[in-house]
Amino acid sequence: MKKIILLFALAGSIFACTKKEESTADSAKVPGQNGITIDSSANTDLYKKSIKAIESGDTVAYRSTYAPDVVFHDNIDSMTLDANMAMFKAFADRGIKVKIELGPVWESQYDKPNEKGITNYVSGYMTLILTRGDKTAKTFIHTVGAIKDGKLVEEWSLYDRAAMVEIMK
Secondary structure: OHHHHHHHHHHHHHHHHOOOOOOOOOOOOOOOOOEEEEOOOHHHHHHHHHHHHHHHOOHHHHHHOEEEEEEEEEOOEEEOHHHHHHHHHHHHHOOOEEEEEEEEEEEEEEOOOOOOOOOEEEEEEEEEEEEEOOEEEEEEEEEEEEEEOOEEEEEEEEOOOHHHHHHHO
């Protein structure tokens, strides 16, 4: 009996001395906080894969990052995946080379889903560089992509179209 009591006392001492790891769920929330932001995840990798596919012209890889019914909101225009891809095809048809300099990319993970069940959004900044012959046009783009079940399901992009219009002439 003494050995059992001694064993429990020893086990209790060991557990009492171990450091408890704090998880995100255990940390105290700041008033108004309803999620977290991280700089690297499977979702940020998905976003980067989509960007690299635009640059390389890999339409199969590009399509694979999006849900079939994705909606793109380019400035105030909404379009389907096919319409979005047509824009990049127009560049290729005119001999315009696309290069993208990716800036900061991060993911916001919210505690509660929105009305569409989405909790994950990847945001990023980039510079789109379009080259045709000796002409170069640049535009700065801010994009936010909603991600659900490992696919981009909605995307918002803000940019000045003037550079694109100029290079297409």
